[in-house]
Amino acid sequence: MALLNVSSSLEFRNQISREIIVYLARARLKDLKETLDPNTAIHQSEKEKSKVADEVETAITQYAQISKVPNFVLEASIFRKPYFCSSFLPTFLTPRPMPDAPDAARANLFVDALHLSGKLPSNMLQKYIELCQKECTENS
Missing domain, CATH: 1.20.5 (Single alpha-helices involved in coiled-coils or other helix-helix interfaces)
Incomplete structure (x- = not known):
């Protein structure tokens, strides 16, 4: 038994x-x-790209106002990770000329804050910095 x-x-x-x-x-x-999913940054429709761009601008604006990473960005990085990595971050990390001093309006302080909070991988940060420096030298 x-x-x-x-x-x-x-x-x-x-x-x-x-x-x-x-x-x-x-x-x-x-x-x-x-x-x-075909809705990644490469295959997004113009409407979807516009929506992501608006969300990025909202995040930058909120960061400039409160000087910390907005909650909806932190939530997206945890609960909507595929969207965050394939759509939000690539749109957010669009190269722009790097000013001498970090400027929240240009999102550089926000980039640093995301990196320090562990939401932006070092390799993406490094690539972003290189592309921004390249953009700056091309515009000079």
Whole structure:
């Protein structure tokens, strides 16, 4: 009788483990599908690009007013990560000439704040700085 309890207990644990693995795999596939969605920055319609650009401008304006990363940007970086990484950040990190002193209106302080909060990867920051410096030398 004890052997029957042990084997049924093991079967139950294996069933739970399989269900957890299937759930996690489906969640990951859903994340990947969302990442590969045709609405990424490359394939966005003009209306979607305009909406993202408006959201970026709102974020910059709010940052200039309150001197901290707006809550909706932090929430997007956590709860809408595929959108944040594939649409918001590329639009936000559009190269612009770098002024001598960081200027919130040009979003440079906001860029630094995002980087310091861990929401902007170092490689994206470095690429942004290089592109801005290139833009500055081309405009000079």
